Every structure is written in C-alpha cells, then in structure tokens.
Amino acid sequence: MTKKVPVYVISGFLGSGKTTVLLNMLEHFKQQKKIPGIILNELGDENVEDHLFKGEKIVELLNGCICCTIQEDLKTTLDQYIGQEIDVLIIEGTGVANPLEIKEVLLTPAYMQHFELQSMISLVDASHYLEYQSFFSSSKEIRGLLKEQVTSAHLLVLNKMDLISEKELIKVESKLADQLEDHVPVYRTSFGAVPLEILLEKRMHVVEVEEEGAGEIHHDGEHHHHHHHIEAVKINMIEPINTVVLESELKKLSKQVIRSKGIVLLEETPGLYEFQYAASTLVLNKIEDSENKEYKPSIILIGKEIDEKKVAKFREALK
Numbered sequence: 001m002t003k004k005v006p007v008y009v010i011s012g013f014l015g016s017g018k019t020t021v022l023l024n025m026l027e028h029f030k031q032q033k034k035i036p037g038i039i040l041n042e043l044g045d046e047n048v049e050d051h052l053f054k055g056e057k058i059v060e061l062l063n064g065c066i067c068c069t070i071q072e073d074l075k076t077t078l079d080q081y082i083g084q085e086i087d088v089l090i091i092e093g094t095g096v097a098n099p100l101e102i103k104e105v106l107l108t109p110a111y112m113q114h115f116e117l118q119s120m121i122s123l124v125d126a127s128h129y130l131e132y133q134s135f136f137s138s139s140k141e142i143r144g145l146l147k148e149q150v151t152s153a154h155l156l157v158l159n160k161m162d163l164i165s166e167k168e169l170i171k172v173e174s175k176l177a178d179q180l181e182d183h184v185p186v187y188r189t190s191f192g193a194v195p196l197e198i199l200l201e202k203r204m205h206v207v208e209v210e211e212e213g214a215g216e217i218h219h220d221g222e223h224h225h226h227h228h229h230i231e232a233v234k235i236n237m238i239e240p241i242n243t244v245v246l247e248s249e250l251k252k253l254s255k256q257v258i259r260s261k262g263i264v265l266l267e268e269t270p271g272l273y274e275f276q277y278a279a280s281t282l283v284l285n286k287i288e289d290s291e292n293k294e295y296k297p298s299i300i301l302i303g304k305e306i307d308e309k310k311v312a313k314f315r316e317a318l319k
C-alpha cells in the first residue's frame, strides 16, 4: 500500500492569521527538505496572495463562498494530488469556509486510502472575536460560521494577542470555553508563532478495523490511544451486508455516531453501493462504473468518543 499523505487543515475567519501560520509551516517543511502540497481556497476570482507561494505545488479553489459547497471542487483538487510526490498537504480554507465540509471529504473511503487527516487547526483573531460575536455587529450566518470554526478545531490558535488587553482576553477565553470541548488545547500567540511540534501534532484519531480478526481494532500507530477521543472508525468490509441490518445497527449507535458513510456490497443485489447516513436516515446509491475504479468496500463511522466494544458488536451484527 502506498504511504498516506498527512493533511493539515487551517481554518479561521477572514484576517485571523491563517496565511501567516501556513507560511511558518512551509518554511519548516522546506528546511526539512519535504515537499508540501497546498490547497488554497480563496474568495473571489483571483488569488492576491499568489506571490507568497512562488515555487510551491499549489492548487487553488477560487469559488469559496459562505453559501456554496466547496466539496466537489475539493475532490477534484485532491484527485490531482493523488500519486504526486508530496510529503504533506496543507489546506487553507477561506475565511468564510465551513471547515467541516473539508473534513467530511477527507473522511470519505476513496480519500482515506490516500490521505490522512492529522489535525484541524483553527485560528481566532483575539482582537476581533468579541466584535464578530456580538449580536449587533454581525449576522447570524457569521456567528454560526465562527462557532463552527471553533467547534471543529483539534487545536485552537488564539492569535493577535499583541492587540488585546488582559481584560479583553478573559472575556474572549470565557466565550470560547462555552464552545470548545474540554480536551481541545488553546494556544495563545501573535503572528501565528506556534511551535511546530504543537502545530504538527497528530490530533485526529481514526481507528481501522481489518477484515480478518473481527473486533480487533488497529490504532493508527499511537500507543497512548486510550486518552484520545476517537472520532472516526474505518471498518474494512468485504462481505455483502443487509441494508435493513445496517440501518438498524447504525441507529443503535446514535449516541456515538453522528454520521456514517461508506462503500458496500449488498446481499440483495449485485454491484457496489455508496451509502450516506445522516440524521438517522440511510441513503444508498449504486456506483455505476465501479468495475473501472479502485473501490474497496468499507464503512466509516464518524462521531465522538466512539466506543471500541460497540464497534466490534456493530461489525459482528453485519456479518
């Protein structure tokens, strides 16, 4: 199997310091003689920051906007990177992009074979956070987006500390604490100066369940996994499954699994099917040209603190 490319996603509102952090990361990779790939998702039709990335492998998605999905464009862009000689991929969302859309695409069976999400890094401009949050000075849409940029983070970088007072900082942090989960670290800094070992730590934990040895769960090379919050499980499944059983078993996991998707063989009919499960509803679609593509049947469970025993039970029930 080819080595998976580690991926970092940098998100944060307009002007929060994403590009500053990205440039710090690039400098580090260059020193290490690693080849980074970059996906920039800029607003508008022209990227004004082109000059900052001379000589890098870079692909831009130029239509990022608050109301349009970027998922199809992102998939096309990721396809261009498959098989390319890159050691790491950094995706910078637009200030108004929804980072969960990017995460969703990366947690798709086809892309999980090639890419491995390491961390969702969110930047917050400490000097504008309260203003953006305030009911009078920002729209509901913007407040929703800011919240998502915070709640989706594995690492929250509170940037532009040089511009705020201690008093303001207390208010900002207490506001953030309402939205952040307890285990998400907050790093205070200015000009995106986060130590690389903190920035690059692998924080997204996916476990993979192999076909052989049902119930045996292989962690992603981490030894101290018990302290981690497992967010996704990939179950490699070759045998055909029953759709009614699949739906009822997913529902049984409703406390842990918010979302599921995958590519499966069905007992009732031949061919490969892609399925999506969200809001307790299962939707299946036949993959038309599956013979021509390299699809491996697998099921991905996405949620919070997924329990290994329950996953093993789920796996057994589908057999």
Ligand SMILES: Nc1nc2c(ncn2[C@@H]2O[C@H](COP(=O)(O)OP(=O)(O)OP(=O)(O)O)[C@@H](O)[C@H]2O)c(=O)[nH]1
Pocket (backbone or CB within 6 Å): 012, 013, 014, 015, 016, 017, 018, 019, 020, 021, 094, 095, 159, 160, 161, 162, 163, 189, 190, 191, 192
């Ligand atoms: N005073 C101050 N300025 C900063 C800091 N970090 C970044 N800046 C400046 O803020 C501006 C925006 O920073 P960027 O890194 O371009 O922010 P961004 O999130 O990529 O912005 P968009 O591309 O608009 O989404 C730049 O002029 C930076 O030099 C900081 O900690 N303090």
